[in-house]
Amino acid sequence: xxxxxxxxxxxxxxxxxxxxxxxxxxxxxxxxxxxxxxxxxxxxxxxxxxxxxxxxxxxxxxxxxxxxxxxxxxxxxxxxxxxxxxxxxxxxxxxxxxxxxxxxxxxxxxxxxxxxxxxxxxxxxxxxxxxxxxxxxxxxxxxxxxxxxxxxxxxxxxxxxxxxxxxxxxxxxxxxxxxxxxxxxxxxxxxxxxxxxxxxxxxxxxxx
Amino acid sequence: xxxxxxxxxxxxxxxxxxxxxxxxxxxxxxxxxxxxxxxxxxxxxxxxxxxxxxxxxxxxxxxxxxxxxxxxxxxxxxxxxxxxxxxxxxxxxxxxxxxxxxxxxxxxxxxxxxxxxxxxxxxxxxxxxxxxxxxxxxxxxxxxxxxxxxxxxxxxxxxxxxxxxxxxxxxxxxxxxxxxxxxxxxxxxxxxxxxxxxxxxxxxxxxxxxxxxxxxxxxxxxxxxxxxxxxxxxxxxxxxxxxxxxxxxxxxxxxxxxxxxxxxxxxxxxxxxxxxxxxxxxxxxxxxxxxxxxxxxxxxxxxxxxxxxxxxxxx
Numbered sequence: 001x002x003x004x005x006x007x008x009x010x011x012x013x014x015x016x017x018x019x020x021x022x023x024x025x026x027x028x029x030x031x032x033x034x035x036x037x038x039x040x041x042x043x044x045x046x047x048x049x050x051x052x053x054x055x056x057x058x059x060x061x062x063x064x065x066x067x068x069x070x071x072x073x074x075x076x077x078x079x080x081x082x083x084x085x086x087x088x089x090x091x092x093x094x095x096x097x098x099x100x101x102x103x104x105x106x107x108x109x110x111x112x113x114x115x116x117x118x119x120x121x122x123x124x125x126x127x128x129x130x131x132x133x134x135x136x137x138x139x140x141x142x143x144x145x146x147x148x149x150x151x152x153x154x155x156x157x158x159x160x161x162x163x164x165x166x167x168x169x170x171x172x173x174x175x176x177x178x179x180x181x182x183x184x185x186x187x188x189x190x191x192x193x194x195x196x197x198x199x200x201x202x203x204x205x206x207x208x
Numbered sequence: 209x210x211x212x213x214x215x216x217x218x219x220x221x222x223x224x225x226x227x228x229x230x231x232x233x234x235x236x237x238x239x240x241x242x243x244x245x246x247x248x249x250x251x252x253x254x255x256x257x258x259x260x261x262x263x264x265x266x267x268x269x270x271x272x273x274x275x276x277x278x279x280x281x282x283x284x285x286x287x288x289x290x291x292x293x294x295x296x297x298x299x300x301x302x303x304x305x306x307x308x309x310x311x312x313x314x315x316x317x318x319x320x321x322x323x324x325x326x327x328x329x330x331x332x333x334x335x336x337x338x339x340x341x342x343x344x345x346x347x348x349x350x351x352x353x354x355x356x357x358x359x360x361x362x363x364x365x366x367x368x369x370x371x372x373x374x375x376x377x378x379x380x381x382x383x384x385x386x387x388x389x390x391x392x393x394x395x396x397x398x399x400x401x402x403x404x405x406x407x408x409x410x411x412x413x414x415x416x417x418x419x420x421x422x423x424x425x426x427x428x429x430x431x432x433x434x435x436x437x438x439x440x441x442x443x444x445x446x447x448x449x450x451x452x453x454x455x456x457x458x459x460x461x462x463x464x465x466x467x468x469x470x471x472x473x474x475x476x477x478x479x480x481x482x483x484x485x486x487x488x489x490x491x492x493x494x495x496x497x498x499x500x501x502x503x504x505x506x507x508x509x510x511x512x513x514x515x516x517x518x519x520x521x522x523x
Contacts, residue, residue, distance in 0.1 A: 028232060028233070029230055029232055030229065030230060030231065030232075031227035031228060031229055031230050032227060032228060032230035033223050033225065033226075033227055033228075034225055034226045034227060034228050034518070034521075035223070035225070035515055035517075035518040036228075036230075037228075037517045037518070038514050038515065038516075038517070040514050042239070045235055045236060045239045046239055046243060048236070048239070049236070049239035049240040049242070049243040049244075050243050050247075052240055052243075053240070053243055053244055053247050057247075069258070070258060070260075076255070076256065076258065077251060077255075079256050079258070080250075080251035080254070080255045080256040081247055081248065081251050082256075083251075083256040083453075084246075084247045084250040084251050084254070084256075085243070085247045087250075087454055087457075088243055088246060088247060088250075090457070090458045094458065099514065101495070101505060102505045102508070102510040102511055102514060103505065103511055103514060103515075104217060104502065104505040104506060104511070106218075106495065106496035106502070107216075107217065107218060107219060107220035108219060108220025109220075110220075110496075111496035111497070114495065114496055115493055115494070115496070118489075118492050118493045118495075119493065122489060122493075125456075125458060125459070128456060128458070129456065132449070132456065135258075136261060137257075137258050137259055137260060137261050137450075138259040138260060138261055138262060138433065138437075138450060139257065139259065139449050139450050140261070141261050141262065141421060141424065141430065142430065142433075142434045142437075142439050142445075143449075144421060145421050145422075145424070145425035145430070146439075146441065146445065146446065147446075149303075149478045150478040150481065150482055152292075152294070152295055152302070152303075152311055152478075153302065153303040153310070153311060153476075153478040153479035153482060154310055154311070154479065154482050155294070155295075155310035155311045155313065155314040157295050157311070157318075158294065158295040158311070158314045158315065158317035158318065159317070161295075161318055161416075161418060163416075163417055163418040163421045163422065164415070164416045164417070164418055165415050165416065165417050166414075166415025166416060167415075167416075169415070195223075197220055198220050198221055198222075198223045199511065199515040199518050199519070200216060200506055200511055200515075201216070201221050202519070202522070
């Protein structure tokens with residue numbers, strides 16, 4: 001096989017492209033710019049850590065099935081872990097989002113990083129909502145019967161029936177978490193490729 | 209060749225300053241450990257709510273009048289579900305956003321017939337009821353106008369509906385089989401058989417609770433419990449859950465729109481709120497491309513607080 005032929009392989013091209021965009025020192029950096037020195041930066045990694053705890057606690061809940069936590073004190077405790085990790089996840093994510101907004105973190109070719117972050121936030125809201133309507137308790141009865149009116153008014157209720165507990169549970173434990181995790185990974189890779197947005201230049205507020 | 213002008217809300221200056229040590233793996237591990245500890249502490253301290261689900265059996269036992277009135281509204285097609293429109297039926301246009309009738313255009317893809325699904329079919333599943341079987345046969349063989357006449361007669365008499373010794377009593381004349389059907393439906397509900405009949409109409413295995421949830425939502429029993437648990441729409445209920453827990457606090461903006469006019473009183477309130485939230489979400493998503501909005505961070509100067517060490521050191 002000639003060198004030219006190898007160079008033209010899809011695999012070779014992909015490897016070179018990935019290595020060019022994301023060399024190991026960018027993927028796993030050991031230094032960072034000195035301006036990355038504020039408490040606001042911890043909320044990105046906190047969001048990811050909470051997502052990990054959410055997923056682990058959710059997997060533990062899945063082990064014994066959707067009714068387990070109603071009848072077992074251990075199951076109820078695992079449900080509590082799931083609930084509070086979700087609360088921490090959203091708390092950290094919202095602060096991360098506001099922090100990035102006030103940094104105008106889309107600057108310097110980082111618009112896609114911003115957009116994947118916002119989209120992850122929206123998908124996470126849908127994921128949490130499907131969890132609330134899948135609990136099989138009074139909360140899920142009430143929330144689903146109230147939420148149906150909003151979703152039905154858009155026409156989406158014809159396909160996405162919040163009163164169909166099985167459908168909501170499947171979306172909650174498979175489709176939406178998968179989307180949230182893939183989006184998060186993409187978002188983090190973009191952060192590693194583009195780096196953390198630098199500060200505005202001095203007196204930028206009077207520019208333009 | 210003319211160089212492109214620097215746009216401070218779009219472009220970022222190239223960083224030519226220094227770097228400091230950063231152990232990304234260590235940071236990640238510490239974050240996971242701390243978040244795990246915090247999660248356990250919150251779980252031990254506060255637990256999580258789990259108010260049991262309500263049943264049609266509990267509803268018909270503790271508030272039989274409300275159940276009977278709701279069942280009658282399903283039979284005479286005046287209930288919320290009967291009048292809903294898409295996706296359940298074609299009884300109304302449904303909510304509209306200006307000239308857009310989104311739900312109506314997509315159609316009744318989850319068909320619900322409140323007369324059959326909530327009353328007649330469950331009653332047909334009851335075994336060993338000769339009198340009821342006769343009445344159901346009479347109902348089935350009657351014309352639409354005759355059925356309407358029976359139901360109207362019963363509905364007029366139901367103003368003086370009462371429960372005597374657990375039995376539904378309505379002194380209706382010319383109501384055909386309706387009095388026995390309604391009375392037996394109440395008895396069926398009180399045994400718990402109606403709960404089961406509503407979920408098993410499409411087979412043994414099911415996780416689809418559309419019918420029993422619609423039936424429960426048509427009555428006031430569930431809403432009264434929700435009211436006491438601060439869950440109704442005018443109590444910011446969209447973001448609450450039972451007990452004193454944070455709930456879906458991230459839905460505060462969505463819930464907010466339901467508190468203000470015209471959304472809090474309009475028949476199109478839901479689609480108005482959804483339209484607002486779609487526009488706001490799109491604005492957030494496409495923020496980097498919206499002149500004016502993308503300048504707010506630079507003009508508010510909050511960034512000087514975030515990067516205060518950088519600006520202090522660079523002076």
